[in-house]
Amino acid sequence: MSRTQRELKALRQQQREEAAARQRARERRNLFIIGGVLGSAALAILLVSLYLNHQAQLANVNRLTFQTVSGTVGTQIADEGTASHISPSTTWTYKFYPPTSGPHYSVPGSAPANWKTIGPLVEGQFVHNLEHGGIAILYNCSSGSDCTTLTNQLANYINTLAPVEPQFGEVKLVMTPYSRGMGSHKVALVAWHFVDFLDSYDQAEITRFYENHVDQGPEKIA
Numbered sequence: 001m002s003r004t005q006r007e008l009k010a011l012r013q014q015q016r017e018e019a020a021a022r023q024r025a026r027e028r029r030n031l032f033i034i035g036g037v038l039g040s041a042a043l044a045i046l047l048v049s050l051y052l053n054h055q056a057q058l059a060n061v062n063r064l065t066f067q068t069v070s071g072t073v074g075t076q077i078a079d080e081g082t083a084s085h086i087s088p089s090t091t092w093t094y095k096f097y098p099p100t101s102g103p104h105y106s107v108p109g110s111a112p113a114n115w116k117t118i119g120p121l122v123e124g125q126f127v128h129n130l131e132h133g134g135i136a137i138l139y140n141c142s143s144g145s146d147c148t149t150l151t152n153q154l155a156n157y158i159n160t161l162a163p164v165e166p167q168f169g170e171v172k173l174v175m176t177p178y179s180r181g182m183g184s185h186k187v188a189l190v191a192w193h194f195v196d197f198l199d200s201y202d203q204a205e206i207t208r209f210y211e212n213h214v215d216q217g218p219e220k221i222a
Helices: 003-059 123-131 145-161 203-213
Strands: 135-139 173-177 187-191 194-198
Touching (some): 123 187, 145 173, 145 203, 194 203
């Protein structure tokens, strides 16, 4: 092999090595960039998680502490069936109003309603919440300042005061206007198989009923 050929071979080898070195350098830079992006994303997720957890703690800072209530609060109502799902287009007549059990709707995102929903809700929706161990607060009042005061009190109770139940860490309450079977009563507290009628806002009684009956439905679901 001549000197020129050896020099050309050496030059090509050098060029290949330099190209390989540049490729390795690019790959390292790309790894650093990807690592930086992933690290930044992980940090962002952590910060968001910490923020949401902090906000949740702030939201619960004024809530009452859950206490187990012995005995029975409210009036027991006969069973009207448990797991029968019906279409929202179906008209159903309950034996007792407001209903405390029986057929109910099963519509994802609508029935059962999300916890802490401030209605309006229909029977087929909130009965499904009762089946999952929740409590429905029904209010019966006409328009006016007294009604506004009552609804504000009930909504504030759900949003800021009601205890977090210990089984799933939820506030398993929903609220809706309702009149059938209410008579002159302003509020009905409804759980699976139980009802308690009130003539005005009574935080202590609402809490006792809630703590006595939450998570007592036939389906143990968050």
